[in-house]
Amino acid sequence: MWLVLCSANDISAQWAYQGLKRRGLDPLEMIYAEALPFSLSWEHRVTADGASINLTLPDGRLIEGGSIKGALNRLIAVPSLQVAHSPDGEYATQEFSALFLSWLYALPGRVINRATPQGLCGQWRQISEWVWLASRAGLPVPAFKQSSNDLINEAVIERRLFPMGTPTRTLIVINGTVCGANVPDVIRDGCARLSELAGTALLGVEFAQRSDSEWLFASAMPMPDMRYGGEELLDRLASILLGEQEQWQEPTARVSPDSLKSRSSLSTGASL
């Protein structure tokens, strides 16, 4: 069994579901985020043998961890309306979020993308982190500055590198390969490198393109509109999930500032 986990309004995931079915993934179960909190039965265990998951969905479907071969994971949030207005609503919401992170992380087989604490379908990052990573990946990035005088309420407004309406092009990276034609090698290599550094197998990379020859990093996301990757992406997703791509190795984030050159030269020299 393979799973497509997504929100009911995720058109891109619906598109991928149909494409994967046509490519022979059977049985392929579509599971909506909105239904999951109402599952009739949750059984998630962590034992000396590892972690396991069995759940019975509201429509009666039984999802047994042992029979899962892989998953396309597009969950971004745990719907919590069923508990949000109860006296312990905040506590219950946190409990559901913690459960989802754990069972999604425990999914067996090939999972694109596996859950992280910073995002259920891969790590979401602030734009400053993406700029830093993109820069290290060799992509052309615009100057970035963040100040306490910016007075941008990021709970309401997303910090952006370019104003809304700037023409952009989105590339999809899957397992180290950029889908699509007419992409300069330096951009293709940089995107693959960014996916590797970010530890995110399926990554959308957006570029500002005010002319055909201009490629300037604009943003990246672990839950892109997969339709930008076209049939090539579907072929690659199917190949990974069916186990045909031997090169699949689940990524982990490779770079943090701690892995850079030691800063011992900045030691104060004081003795402790």
Next chain:
Amino acid sequence: MILLCGIPTEPPLALVREALDESGVPYALFNQRQFSIMEMEFEISNGGSVGGTLRVNGSRHRLEDFSGVYIRLMDDRVLPEVKNEPADSAMRLRCRVLHDTLTRWCEIAPTRVVNRASPMGSNSSKPYQAQLIQQYGFEVPETLITNEAELVREFQRNHKGVIYKSISGMRSIVQTMTDEDDERLELIGWCPTQFQEFVEGMNVRVHTIGDEVFATAVHTEATDYRYAYRQVGDSAELTGFELPDELREKCVNLTKGLGLAFAGIDLKITPDNRVYCFEVNPCPAYSYYESNTGQPIARGLAKYLAGN
């Protein structure tokens, strides 16, 4: 130069500040309660180098000059200076943006940060973190998360004792299951709940800082030693404890593996010397252990921040 962030009178921050004072290591304070006299900015240049400035009441610090940063931030939304401000007030926004600028810089700053926000995230889900902990060679207690009462009863039958506690990082008091709990067990149908086998043994809190290790044995009959007085009428007794070399190394590897520089690791050592790991706290209130045992944890932290 070290940067200390938080509220200076809060014990963990106060202790490390004392340790830095004793050793003459210079530091700057990011005092959350004085957010109105601070300004901060950083920039990322082509190639990924990060620079910027922090201004505190007229004093200007280059961010590149901080060799270590200790973050012990309180929730800035509930600081006394803003708690009576309306949700959309300019002062509240100014406070939020300053804190956001600090935490964003810390994520990418090429310096020792204790601890960066991203790796601290593993503590938001105990069973998720338990899966990571297993990868570093520790045993974890058998755990069941369910909304089905019958599965819990079966779990109880298979273990001598069972405790329950929160799944998330929200603080809860660990409780032992009793017959009275059975009467309300059906309530878990509303929200899946975490149950764990009770492990007999001695609680040991291990603080790791870089390669340095401080272990503290906790002696109590309480299920949750943090609430020993409430649970058994007597406070827990804390004493320094010497870990075997192999276990010290495992603790250091676990901390580093989770991407942390400083951690409080909760272990239980059974009478037959099996070592269970319950949790890794990425922002430990180490002062409780230091004040009860005299272990020089703050000094170790200061030493790490100074790059020694």
